[in-house]
Amino acid sequence: MSASAPVIGRLPGDQRYWFAAIAVLLLAWPFLFGSFWARIGLGALMWIGLAQSWNMIGGYAGYLDFGHGAYFGIGGFAAGIAMVQFGYPFVVGFALAIVVAAVLAYLVAVPTLRLTGAYFAIATWALAESLKQAALILEITGGTFGLSLPRSPDTFIGIAVPFAISETFFYYVMLVLCTATMLLTYYLFERHEFGYRVKALRDDQDAAESLGIDTTRVKRQVYVLSCVVAATFGSVYAWYIVFIHPNDVLAPIITDRMVIMALLGGLGTLTGPIFGGLLVFLLQRLSSVFLGSSTFYLPLIGVLIMVTVLFAPSGIIGILRGEVGRDDVRKNLKELGEKFDLL
């Protein structure tokens, strides 16, 4: 966690202790609660990272990417193909996932980012679906049989590592990836000039253009960055889950979840995806245990989204920050009531 030291350094005193406590808890997590909770923690970290990757393009840049899950799958298949078809270790697969995702995202970005709003959403959605179809037909992805990845000790860096490639190992890999994603988002979007450019083009593209911002270039950069981040999680997930199939890792539900998490947490905020990701992931995982049905979380999330959009467009973060108070809800309800004047 030494990389986060500069962040902590800038925080006020009491927040510094919170940060330290959370860092210690996260580091000790698998040893404190055992392998079941390590698995839960691993999933939560992955989804928080994925939600953040969607938040970059969807929240900060305001481009609703409904095909983002495809890059998760591409990362998975890039790593899978490198390990299974060519016999490379995971680190090579990981690098390949980054390269493939970056190249593809750039090729997609050039024509697709000319579209905005719903058209961008449809085009990216269509792209993701056709990639899934292609993965089902192609031979290199295993087609309808899927791919089984090796997980022996020498598959990490090529020579045998002295520790087990276990759940605990994957927990720490996800922890590193998720922390890196958070720090990257913090520096690029909250501290760096780049973030201000991105937000400017989201709020008013023409105005941003007139201030000398090359919006096309910035949009492409954000898109490629967010896609690469999703692909890195995909490659680790593929290795962790051992067996990947186009119907699993390229499923539209993956994109849906990222969107829902980022939205519920608060679009275009650093910490929003953490809250949204935790909430949705836990709802989904615990749905079968506490709600008596493994799918009941879906309608629940649907209602949550509608209520959020209606009354708290800035998400959980907005409520926590006090942007959405009781008066706002009352005002909203009153205005909503007036719109039911139908006769």
Place this chain on the structure above:
Amino acid sequence: MVDIGLFTQIVINGLLLGGIYVTIGVGFSLAFGVLEVVDFAVGEYVMVGAFMGAVLAPLFGAEGVFVIPIVLVVFFAVGALIQPLIHHVTTGDRPHPLLMGLVFTFGLATFLRGGVLTIFGPNSQDVPSSLLTGGIAVPGLGTFPVVRTVTAVFGVSGLVVFMYYLYRTRGGMAIRAIAEDRTNARLMGININRYQSIAYGAYAALTGSAGVFIGMTFNASPGMGLQYTAFAFFMVVLAGMGYLPGVIIAGVVLGLTQSFTAVYISGNAVLLVLFAIIYVVLLVSPAGILGKGEWAT
């Protein structure tokens, strides 16, 4: 050598399939172009309509056709009550109103899909019908399956009724005025809430009853919606945003592409080919293949 008998049968199937898509595309195009509502729930209306057919048909002597009037009424009422919510989301002092509208209907779609999945389970159900079975064999051409023919006729007549209402009645004029300029329409004394609700209700009713027809043609399953959402978007892109007559051509193009790809290339490649076409159209001719819609940006 191309088999002529097979060829004409493929054309027939494609045209009738196109008729089914027209049914969905009409209402969606209306909502998209006139109301500026980008509705991700369109496929889920189809799905819920099909499930209403599957659940209610046994109560009406196992005849799906009799369910259609009920579906029309229920969907109109529900749609009319959903529209004010969407209107509220897309107006007012919130950031990115149109994106919020998109996200709202996305939530609605998740709610409907998840709700049906939770209540009825993941299995598909049949929508029974004894009236619409078999096919009419036309010598020299091929067979016209009755269900698909009736569905196609239903879709095209739905379009004609919509066009008549929009261009020949006072209510239609009010809706077109709202589409031009919402604020000015209100200043002219139009109750915009009422007419927007009528338009959205009509769209929901048509889409839901299309769902019953689709249920009778294929079956009803909780996961079927996504495909029709995609097709509805494709039709609007092909037809040109807000240009209703283009919907027929878009439906025919979609249906023919699908049936020809399935026979001559591969059933697995249908979506790939469709997506490729859509992508090219979006990028080359953003106002639809006829170039008469609003510019897609």
